[in-house]
Amino acid sequence: MTWLAIAGSALVTYLIRAFAFRVALPSPLPRRVARYLDALPAAIIAALAGPAVLVPNGSPTRGPELAAAIVVIAAVGWRRNLLAGVLAGVAVVALLRLVLPA
Amino acid sequence: MFPQRSALVEGWPVLTTVLVVGIPFGIVARQSGLSPAEIVAMSVFVFAGASQFAMVQLFKDGAAWPVIVVTVLLINLRHLLMAAALRPYFAHVSIARRLAAAFVLTDEAFAMAIGWFRRGRTELAYYATFAVALYILWNAATVIGMLLGPSIGEPRRFGVDFAITATFIAIVVLGVRRRADAIVAVTAALIATALAYLGVSIVAVVTAGALAPLLVLLIRDEPAT
Numbered sequence: 001m002t003w004l005a006i007a008g009s010a011l012v013t014y015l016i017r018a019f020a021f022r023v024a025l026p027s028p029l030p031r032r033v034a035r036y037l038d039a040l041p042a043a044i045i046a047a048l049a050g051p052a053v054l055v056p057n058g059s060p061t062r063g064p065e066l067a068a069a070i071v072v073i074a075a076v077g078w079r080r081n082l083l084a085g086v087l088a089g090v091a092v093v094a095l096l097r098l099v100l101p102a
Numbered sequence: 103m104f105p106q107r108s109a110l111v112e113g114w115p116v117l118t119t120v121l122v123v124g125i126p127f128g129i130v131a132r133q134s135g136l137s138p139a140e141i142v143a144m145s146v147f148v149f150a151g152a153s154q155f156a157m158v159q160l161f162k163d164g165a166a167w168p169v170i171v172v173t174v175l176l177i178n179l180r181h182l183l184m185a186a187a188l189r190p191y192f193a194h195v196s197i198a199r200r201l202a203a204a205f206v207l208t209d210e211a212f213a214m215a216i217g218w219f220r221r222g223r224t225e226l227a228y229y230a231t232f233a234v235a236l237y238i239l240w241n242a243a244t245v246i247g248m249l250l251g252p253s254i255g256e257p258r259r260f261g262v263d264f265a266i267t268a269t270f271i272a273i274v275v276l277g278v279r280r281r282a283d284a285i286v287a288v289t290a291a292l293i294a295t296a297l298a299y300l301g302v303s304i305v306a307v308v309t310a311g312a313l314a315p316l317l318v319l320l321i322r323d324e325p326a327t
């Protein structure tokens with residue numbers, strides 16, 4: 001299962017990367033297609049992040065995850081630095097879980 | 103200056119970032135219960151940062167393998183555009199070299215190479231040096247994180263389980279360049295949350311993510327900032 005997922009992911013990732021190196025795409029791509037492809041990765045990643053923030057483990061957040069998400073957005077928006085945002089978010093979650101009764 | 107040297111001199115800030123993202127990847131992957139062999143295989147063969155974090159999240163959610171493969175496909179589809187933009191500069195080299203160049207294509211290598219070519223330079227050694235350095239560092243960082251993982255203690259208590267989510271949020275924030283991008287990301291996150299809350303499968307959640315960008319076709323476009 002895990003190995004099939006890894007092998008399949010490796011294969012599709014490489015095929016995407018190799019395809020346009022090998023075959024000429026219509027140049028430039030239709031603007032709408034280019035715009036869709038441009039917005040796609042952030043949307044998929046946001047779709048994975050949303051539930052993890054608001055309904056972690058299937059039930060609504062008690063607050064720590066939401067507060068930490070806001071801190072990450074603020075920190076990354078301000079510093080444009082991925083690591084600073086992630087560290088701030090992890091610290092906020094750890095702190096709030098400690099303070100809030102389980 | 104030799105193109106190889108330029109690639110490392112100009113690229114070191116980006117390469118450092120790769121190291122500081124790769125180590126957390128190794129840590130969260132290990133703490134999610136993946137085996138060292140599986141973690142190393144992801145960095146060696148998939149070699150795509152955001153998708154690897156997504157894979158760890160999906161493994162934790164118990165997603166079926168085809169769902170994981172399709173999600174990775176959607177996240178990496180953008181490389182089609184990047185490879186198409188690089189292709190003219192590689193037109194004169196052998197197919198084997200082009201296919202090798204494709205294996206180490208990343209957002210970072212694309213950005214550095216386009217910057218180089220726009221200055222009128224044509225040496226492909228710049229791309230090759232930077233892309234291979236990134237590949238080596240990403241894999242080294244993965245192994246370091248993987249070895250550190252078990253020593254970090256109970257993940258939930260220290261918020262380490264939130265590191266994947268925080269990384270996702272950071273990637274999205276860094277990727278928002280237009281108002282439309284923000285609208286799409288928030289829409290995708292909210293629809294996915296509603297679906298997850300209703301208990302639908304992860305397939306529906308990923309589908310919501312894939313459909314949300316259709317909104318950009320409705321929003322009046324503005325130039326990227």
